[in-house]
Amino acid sequence: MSGTYHSTVSEVRLTFFTTDQHAQGRAQLKKDDFAVVDNGLVVRDFRSFSRSDVTQLDVLLLVDSSKSVLPRFRQEITDVLRLVSQTTSIADDHISIVSFGGMEPRILCAGNCRGAPAEAQLAAATADGQTPLFDAVLFAANFLAKHHDPAARPVLILFSDGEDTISRSSASDAIAAVLTSEAQIYAVDLGNAQSLSNGTVTLQNMAAATGGRYFAIREGAVKVLSSVLEDLHTGYIVTYRLPSRTAGFHWVRILPTRNLNLQFRCRRGYHYASAVR
């Protein structure tokens, strides 16, 4: 919830995306086409509503290099390399790659990921060790928050099978950190797409909670990148008066007021720290 953590305590600022029945981004959304449900309260009276004016992306590619992804690791690396090579519209200093496998996440490159050294480092990577997925997501979220450019939308593209084996943090900790960083997770599932595993559910939940998307690895890097770019150009921002001063996590959902074919995607909520009266 962009702005929720920084703006006045009486206003909520929410970035969201919408698609129609053909899963196409909708360019002509009107203010009265949707309502926000904030902690159960239906909000229709908005302070402002506009297209998002953010045109830059700040992308962090989080690459699972643990032993559990070994069967698909080469495909994963190929996809990561292809994705980096196709992000020509994104500034060099707005792309970073972090890998995780073993005990700690490792920064492979930060701002210089298009050069030959980074490519060579990625190509030489091997899959080994445990999967500290939640720790890595938390690390990535903090990294994005620390390097946050207000003019860019932070995006975390996560390649993993979703099966955490060793993290000190929980899934909730990881999601909370991503919500704080205002990033969205685009999860690419390296697991077996034929069955609905716990890892798949974890990745789907992470993507949904942050207003991002979920992909199977077979959909390919091009699809992931085009979705990220589509979201960049079809996002909306709505602001409204804080409907309830109940401290804690406020669940948020956007629903249509007329056309039930409209689908809305936004982060699942925000923390309201204290009841100021």
Added chain:
Amino acid sequence: MKRVLFLFLVFCSLSNLLLAQSRVHQHGTIVRMRMAPCLLAPHGFMAALSGTSRQQDTGELCPEYVLVADKVVFVIVGKTSNAIVPLAETTAFRLQNNELLVRIDDERHETRFTIREMVLRSEWGRVHPSVVEETGDPPRHHMETALDAETQR
């Protein structure tokens, strides 16, 4: 013979009138929505009115709405997790067989809801003070506009 025919016509007219009246929609505003346990079976009108009925839930979550009409506040629960209704400022609905039917696009498309609770609007604040504190009283003019539209129809 004429008398029989006359009575038959009167009977037909009355049944048509009753049928038409049963299709007349009321209007209200949905002020709250949350996911709540689905209900297994519809329960009695009186139980809903008293708000004291005990309901068995299925373990699934279904959308629950607070619908504020002119005189009555309804707490309704969808029969499936997909029972999403448009959250327009005015919602058209009607009551039928202890259920509340919400109109979606037109009168041919309605979604059935189980009524979990019915409270007089004047009593709503006393029964659910915390909810009223959060939502406030829904704007009266929405109701009046809705009622005017219905009268003109």
